[in-house]
Amino acid sequence: MAKTKSLLNADHPLSIEEAYESRPRLWWMYTIVVLIVAALLGWSGTSISYHGLASKGMTIAQGIGYGLIHPDVNLLFNLTNEGVPYQLLQTVAIAVLGTIIGGILAIPFSFLACDKIVPKPVALIFRTVILGIRTIPSLVWALVWIRVTGPNAFCGVVTESVCSIGMICKMYITAIEDIDTKILESLDAAGCNGFQKIRYGMLPQIIPNFISTVIYRFDINVKDATTLGIVGAGGIGAALIQCMNSSRWSMVGAYLAGMIVLMILIELFSTRVRAKLARG
Amino acid sequence: MKKKDANASAVKVPLLDRIIPPKTITLPNGHTVRKPVSRAPFISVIVIAVIWISAVVTGFDFGIIISRGSQLGYILGRIFQPNWSYFGGDAANTSKLMGALFDTIKMSIMGSVIGATLALPIAVLSSTNINKNGVVVWFLRILLMIIRTLPTLIIAKFASLIFGLGTFAGTVAIVVFTFGIVAKMMYESIETIDMGAFEATESFGANKFQSFWSACMPQILPTYLSYCLYSLEMNIRAAAILGYVGAGGLGILINEFIGWRDYESLGAVLLALFVVVLIIENTSQYLRRKLS
Numbered sequence: 338m339a340k341t342k343s344l345l346n347a348d349h350p351l352s353i354e355e356a357y358e359s360r361p362r363l364w365w366m367y368t369i370v371v372l373i374v375a376a377l378l379g380w381s382g383t384s385i386s387y388h389g390l391a392s393k394g395m396t397i398a399q400g401i402g403y404g405l406i407h408p409d410v411n412l413l414f415n416l417t418n419e420g421v422p423y424q425l426l427q428t429v430a431i432a433v434l435g436t437i438i439g440g441i442l443a444i445p446f447s448f449l450a451c452d453k454i455v456p457k458p459v460a461l462i463f464r465t466v467i468l469g470i471r472t473i474p475s476l477v478w479a480l481v482w483i484r485v486t487g488p489n490a491f492c493g494v495v496t497e498s499v500c501s502i503g504m505i506c507k508m509y510i511t512a513i514e515d516i517d518t519k520i521l522e523s524l525d526a527a528g529c530n531g532f533q534k535i536r537y538g539m540l541p542q543i544i545p546n547f548i549s550t551v552i553y554r555f556d557i558n559v560k561d562a563t564t565l566g567i568v569g570a571g572g573i574g575a576a577l578i579q580c581m582n583s584s585r586w587s588m589v590g591a592y593l594a595g596m597i598v599l600m601i602l603i604e605l606f607s608t609r610v611r612a613k614l615a616r617g
Numbered sequence: 618m619k620k621k622d623a624n625a626s627a628v629k630v631p632l633l634d635r636i637i638p639p640k641t642i643t644l645p646n647g648h649t650v651r652k653p654v655s656r657a658p659f660i661s662v663i664v665i666a667v668i669w670i671s672a673v674v675t676g677f678d679f680g681i682i683i684s685r686g687s688q689l690g691y692i693l694g695r696i697f698q699p700n701w702s703y704f705g706g707d708a709a710n711t712s713k714l715m716g717a718l719f720d721t722i723k724m725s726i727m728g729s730v731i732g733a734t735l736a737l738p739i740a741v742l743s744s745t746n747i748n749k750n751g752v753v754v755w756f757l758r759i760l761l762m763i764i765r766t767l768p769t770l771i772i773a774k775f776a777s778l779i780f781g782l783g784t785f786a787g788t789v790a791i792v793v794f795t796f797g798i799v800a801k802m803m804y805e806s807i808e809t810i811d812m813g814a815f816e817a818t819e820s821f822g823a824n825k826f827q828s829f830w831s832a833c834m835p836q837i838l839p840t841y842l843s844y845c846l847y848s849l850e851m852n853i854r855a856a857a858i859l860g861y862v863g864a865g866g867l868g869i870l871i872n873e874f875i876g877w878r879d880y881e882s883l884g885a886v887l888l889a890l891f892v893v894v895l896i897i898e899n900t901s902q903y904l905r906r907k908l909s
Contacts, residue, residue, distance in 0.1 A: 381723035392781075472890060475858075
């Protein structure tokens, strides 16, 4: 880049050919990247082998296709506990409570993990704890919590609360670090006390960020909650996996259709609210 | 908040302000200011109602956590005393853990690369500034949206039913997941690029592909690579649990150890995962900082 600039500033303007000749050349970097990726792929290929379809693979694929086109309409509009609407409601309920509890629990954690507020060693300890929480997959959390709460939707709620902490904290910390401290100084100069400084100087800066984070996480939690049922922690996953295991494809189709519609609605909702929050 | 009399009706008034009209305050200098009704009470009522319904539906019972919370402490305590025989203490155990760990890493690398490669052309086709064909754009976007709504575990379950148990099914699931997410992030960033260079190249007589390659690719390549790395980070975590539905990798061990209530071994698996995630995240974040 520097070379090009100095050429441009020279007395005579560059002809197109000269400018083209002096373009940055990065071929060696591209070659290295391609070689690394190729090497990684070659290594990865060693234990992933295609053994053809499973013995009933084709029938199952056809069944899935058939079920998705012909969902079980009875199940789709059935208002009992087995029906799609109730299962979806439970899934969303797990995500709502999990997100709210996680969002609240994350507040002290993120303040304690922010090295602008607490001493560096303390922040480091809390950051490690947060990373640890984030590394344990939600399914494992669910399996651990099941021993405490038993296999029910409440297990899903606690699981989601704990799992949300990791990511929410990460984004809270960024929001806290971005606080404009000049505002606090000017409030100080205007004679505000500590509480007023927090109420009028800090909260308006961080609350939109926090709410936006929580809504974003809610989006993820709904998706997570659909799979928690696989281990028995409530939500639509349990019914879905049972139907898949017993090859009742039109029921699978009904559950999937409900899930897809729900997820799309929630994504639209969350994008809209977050856009509104960002615009202020 | 000052209201102009001329085109007052043209301004869209929020529903709430039409039901309860805003309070008008006349300032000492004669100007009138309209103060809309506070939204806070309405939003809090809605939020409280949603929380209450959710608590009823999920059978929220904090008492259980207090009365049986010691169970969690017991399990976590055992997880935090990992079984070190999986790290070189016992040859069979070590090779079992390392095999599963490398399977997970291989699945996520392979899946990320294939998924991200497939995603690029689709992302180009579904960005409105390059593809002027609205029908194709919306068809692809809806397709991507549906793909993104499917949880990875469900895709893995389907794949393991169709392709049989093993790492291939897991790779398929990761390919689908990466494809959906990278394609979406890419078409969003392709739409923000500067199209001037594209038009200039086209006016020289280059065809669409040539002008995209020379004018748009340099702009999107860093973003694309950084999204690829980001999806690799996510995929390592996702791949770790795919084995739970029979799609190979660490998940098989996790399932086994929890079934046997062998939490020390589970701790060893999680520790291995933790280290790998830490290494890959830091490498990828370092590379992404370089890219931007």
